[in-house]
Amino acid sequence: MFLIKFAETLGDHALYYVNQAGRMGIFLLLVFYNILKPPYYKITNIIRQIYSIGSLSIFVIIFTGAFTGMVLGLQGYNTLSKFSSEGMLGSAVALSLIKELGPVLTALMVTGRAGSAICAEIGIMRNSEQIDALECMAIDPHKYVVAPKFIATILSMPLLTAIFDVIGILGGYVVGVGMMGLNEGTYFYTMYKDVEFADVNMGFIKSLCFGLLVVWICSAKGYFVHLERRGGFGAEGVSRATTSAVVISSVAVLVFDYIITSLMI
Amino acid sequence: MEPIIQMINVFKTFGKQQVLKGVNLSLYEGKTTVIVGESGQGKSSILKHILGLVKPDKGKIIVYGKDINKISSKELKDIRANFGVLFQNSALFDSMTVFDNVALPLRERTNKSEEEIKEIVNEKLEMMDIHDSNDKYPAQLSGGMRKRVGLARALVLNPKIVFFDEPTTGLDVALSNEMYRVFFRTQTALKYTALIVSHDVPKIFKLADYVALMHNGIIQDSLPPEDFQTSENPVIRAFVEKTMGRIYESEKVEG
Numbered sequence: 001m002f003l004i005k006f007a008e009t010l011g012d013h014a015l016y017y018v019n020q021a022g023r024m025g026i027f028l029l030l031v032f033y034n035i036l037k038p039p040y041y042k043i044t045n046i047i048r049q050i051y052s053i054g055s056l057s058i059f060v061i062i063f064t065g066a067f068t069g070m071v072l073g074l075q076g077y078n079t080l081s082k083f084s085s086e087g088m089l090g091s092a093v094a095l096s097l098i099k100e101l102g103p104v105l106t107a108l109m110v111t112g113r114a115g116s117a118i119c120a121e122i123g124i125m126r127n128s129e130q131i132d133a134l135e136c137m138a139i140d141p142h143k144y145v146v147a148p149k150f151i152a153t154i155l156s157m158p159l160l161t162a163i164f165d166v167i168g169i170l171g172g173y174v175v176g177v178g179m180m181g182l183n184e185g186t187y188f189y190t191m192y193k194d195v196e197f198a199d200v201n202m203g204f205i206k207s208l209c210f211g212l213l214v215v216w217i218c219s220a221k222g223y224f225v226h227l228e229r230r231g232g233f234g235a236e237g238v239s240r241a242t243t244s245a246v247v248i249s250s251v252a253v254l255v256f257d258y259i260i261t262s263l264m265i
Numbered sequence: 266m267e268p269i270i271q272m273i274n275v276f277k278t279f280g281k282q283q284v285l286k287g288v289n290l291s292l293y294e295g296k297t298t299v300i301v302g303e304s305g306q307g308k309s310s311i312l313k314h315i316l317g318l319v320k321p322d323k324g325k326i327i328v329y330g331k332d333i334n335k336i337s338s339k340e341l342k343d344i345r346a347n348f349g350v351l352f353q354n355s356a357l358f359d360s361m362t363v364f365d366n367v368a369l370p371l372r373e374r375t376n377k378s379e380e381e382i383k384e385i386v387n388e389k390l391e392m393m394d395i396h397d398s399n400d401k402y403p404a405q406l407s408g409g410m411r412k413r414v415g416l417a418r419a420l421v422l423n424p425k426i427v428f429f430d431e432p433t434t435g436l437d438v439a440l441s442n443e444m445y446r447v448f449f450r451t452q453t454a455l456k457y458t459a460l461i462v463s464h465d466v467p468k469i470f471k472l473a474d475y476v477a478l479m480h481n482g483i484i485q486d487s488l489p490p491e492d493f494q495t496s497e498n499p500v501i502r503a504f505v506e507k508t509m510g511r512i513y514e515s516e517k518v519e520g
């Protein structure tokens with residue numbers, strides 16, 4: 001009896017997740033198909049999305065970038081000075097930012113700021129039948145609602161990451177050079193000497209992948225809010241979907257960070 | 266005459282509740298069919314099946330000769346291009362202004378210039394008696410106004426088939442009479458096929474070519490209004506008596 005119940009529950013869960021995975025895959029294909037298919041977008045539509053997803057994230061990116069760089073400068077200086085190699089601070093800060101912290105922290109901040117908003121917006125459109133209304137007008141919501149968000153997020157993420165990196169490096173400079181008295185030339189020279197194009201490339205690839213992951217998970221969670229397991233109805237349904245979109249995106253970013261690193265290193 | 270929309274033996278269960286238990290319904294070109302029935306009987310569900318938003322468990326929905334659950338999404342889109350839909354809750358885009366709501370189908374589906382769009386939208390809003398509200402958001406409108414904006418949006422592309430879910434619920438008597446005049450005017454001008462869900466019995470009968478009663482999970486019958494009122498079907502009789510008994514028992518029966 002108990003075993004049957006157990007097998008049932010297990011099968012039920014398995015089916016649900018397989019189903020969900022399939023749904024998400026098809027969703028991604030449909031969105032890309034719609035991005036590539038004419039008619040192309042009115043540029044204003046995309047600019048508006050870049051504004052709300054990208055531009056409005058700049059402040060929080062600058063803020064977190066600055067403090068991350070500063071704490072890297074502080075920790076790095078103290079650790080490196082144990083081996084009397086404070087001189088390496090510049091390249092240590094720059095490499096950790098460009099290869100790891102920049103893309104990852106930017107993606108996490110964008111998830112919190114824009115990903116949650118994307119999920120909630122699409123989820124509310126679904127729950128108040130606005131998505132249905134679009135379909136009935138023969139306007140594909142994949143194209144009209146979701147695709148501009150995809151384009152905007154995937155374009156914004158590398159740019160935000162670049163801003164994060166630059167501000168972080170300046171933050172490290174403020175602490176290392178300004179407060180700890182490291183030589184200014186040393187800070188930038190080691191950076192110039194040690195950072196290679198492959199490092200920048202890795203950061204860039206990561207930020208593109210993270211952008212895709214975040215916007216994919218967050219918009220799909222909103223788009224399929226009505227199919228959520230524990231009932232995706234009303235305000236509470238949207239709030240639950242948004243929470244889980246943020247959690248899943250954040251975890252996915254960290255997992256893929258490891259995978260991409262291990263593939264590119 | 267060949268029906269342009271046909272529901273054939275459609276079954277649908279939501280969770281444990283069987284809502285449609287073998288629905289058969291035919292809509293004819295240029296005719297207005299009104300679905301009546303008590304609240305919660307599945308009238309809106311019928312609409313959603315025909316629109317292709319909900320898939321039946323069993324049975325077929327044929328629109329323009331095609332089973333809408335067996336065609337590609339491209340074909341479905343082409344069919345839907347003929348539709349004008351008013352949802353029961355209006356389903357306006359709540360982060361767009363009234364003007365943008367009504368303009369959206371024109372912007373996305375036609376190549377009209379902004380000038381032309383402005384003209385058409387204003388004309389439709391005028392027709393629905395909405396003035397000076399172009400820049401308001403749906404949340405800033407009254408329930409009745411939202412309905413009328415929804416109607417303007419549904420009619421803006423001059424659709425061939427319209428689906429109105431309770432178009433006059435929430436309007437005052439004068440306005441709902443005005444809506445009926447608008448339907449009559451637009452119907453004569455555009456000759457669209459209409460499927461209207463309404464509780465406004467018996468007034469809605471004046472507009473109807475056919476009246477269909479939804480009860481116990483099936484369409485009991487779809488009849489011209491005069492035949493509907495005199496039908497022998499006990500369920501229809503009961504409905505007619507319940508909703509308009511008083512009037513028809515008196516001597517003042519209208520022609």
Ligand SMILES: Nc1ncnc2c1ncn2[C@@H]1O[C@H](COP(=O)(O)OP(=O)(O)OP(=O)(O)O)[C@@H](O)[C@H]1O
Nearest residue numbers: 279280284302303304305306307308309310311353
């Ligand atoms: N998505 C759904 N999930 C579960 N049950 C549903 C769903 N949609 C409709 N129902 C159920 O189906 C029944 C019919 O609903 P429907 O909205 O079609 O009724 P209706 O005839 O339009 O009623 P009203 O006149 O009040 O609008 C209701 O009991 C409702 O609870």
Ligand SMILES: [Mg+2]
Nearest residue numbers: 308309353430
């Ligand atoms: Mg209804």
